[in-house]
Amino acid sequence: MRIRNLETFVKVAELESFHAAAKALKATQPTISSRVAALEADLGVSLFRRDQGGTTLTSRGRQMLPYAQRLVGINVEMKAQLKQDLNEAGSVRIGIADTLAQLWVSPLLKKWRSEFPHVEFEVVIDISDSLLQQIGRHELDMVLMVVHPESDILLSEHLCSYRQVWMASNEYVEEKNLANEPLNLWQLSRCSVLSFPRNTQPWRYLDGLFSVMAEDRPMLHTCSSVSHLMNLTEQGLGISLLPEPLAAPLLAQNKLTILNTADEVSVPNIDFCCGWRVDDERLLPKLLAATAREVI
Structure with missing residues (x-):
């Protein structure tokens, strides 16, 4: 509740x-x-x-x-x-996954600055795997990132879940004839696939999905910036798997379209959490996390 x-x-x-x-x-x-x-x-x-x-x-x-x-x-x-x-004076280092930053960094900072006016905020925007490494090295105090169930250095709480969908530009859909029946794995593998960087959670999912294709496995072209990944998709360089809210403006402008895919390539939601180190006994990260859950 x-x-x-x-x-x-x-x-x-x-x-x-x-x-x-x-x-x-x-x-x-x-x-x-x-x-x-x-x-x-x-x-x-x-x-x-x-x-x-x-x-x-x-x-x-x-x-x-x-x-x-x-x-x-x-x-x-x-x-x-x-x-x-709480001694509210000082600074806090917060890592935010690129996907969440695209959607929430402005309202988050506005709310945090309102509730903690004496805190100086240092925000790092990066991919989740990099943020996990940084908080492990004590370079960050708190992270908002993709859930990492195997992590033993974080105490985390669920933040939000987003539906992931296959997307392409209208021109690419027409060029590759992707607008008809639900697309199966083989049909997707005939496309140029754009992805988040190697060994990130989205990349690992795609790598596993296409692993059954053997020599027909498509190359996964990666980009560490989600805004550039969307731009590459919009420019017709391939198909990509993205959280749906990210592409909402481009979908509304009819610059991207959601591909109709078969059940065999159904995609799990992507889950995000807010977390802090298990050995961090300060109140501030926990209060910031509670505020983040109110905003998102």
């Missing part, structure tokens, strides 16, 4: 409006509805009744509201006390 969902429930109940709550919390109305739905799923009850008369609490909603208000209040008090106890 996420505190943000409880905060949203309380705000909707207080304002008796999903629209007003969205405005007050600086979120979209679908986001507000999604948070309330997630809380209802966690609790197993319906919290609101919406009809022509407006938004009202159900009997269960009225019963749950005082508890939610207390939990939200305790969370506010706890964070205030932690900040009071």
Whole structure:
């Protein structure tokens, strides 16, 4: 049960409006509805009744509201006390995976600077494998990166998951005749494949996927910059496997298209976490991680 969902429930109940709550919390109305739905799923009850008369609490909603208000209040008090106890002056070194940085670095820094005005932020944007090595060498205090289940140097918490999709430019789709039936592994292997760098999690997935092709395995052309990887795809240099939110603007502008693929090449979501060293006993990385989970 996420505190943000409880905060949203309380705000909707207080304002008796999903629209007003969205405005007050600086979120979209679908986001507000999604948070309330997630809380209802966690609790197993319906919290609101919406009809022509407006938004009202159900009997269960009225019963749950005082508890939610207390939990939200305790969370506010706890964070205030932690900040009071924390020596906020100084600097913190944060590594952010390129994919997350493309989507979230501005709102994250805005929120962090607002909540920790005396902290100087040093942000490093890199691929996740490099960030893991850097925090292992004590060069970073905290990382937002692709989940590494095998890592024994990090304490981490789940941050978000993104759907990965095969993409290509419209010109490349037409050139390679990729617009018809769902594409199978052999058809994808006939294309030029663009990827994140060797031995990263996305590269390892593609390497394993095409390993069954033996001598027909396509070459994986790599690029360490996600913005350049999207640009190369847009320019028609090949197909790429990317988190869907990254390409949303190019998809909306009809500069990229999502390929229709067969079940045999279905792709798992890519999971991100926020983490800090297991031997780091300071409060600041943990508070920054909690704030990141509120933003993303």
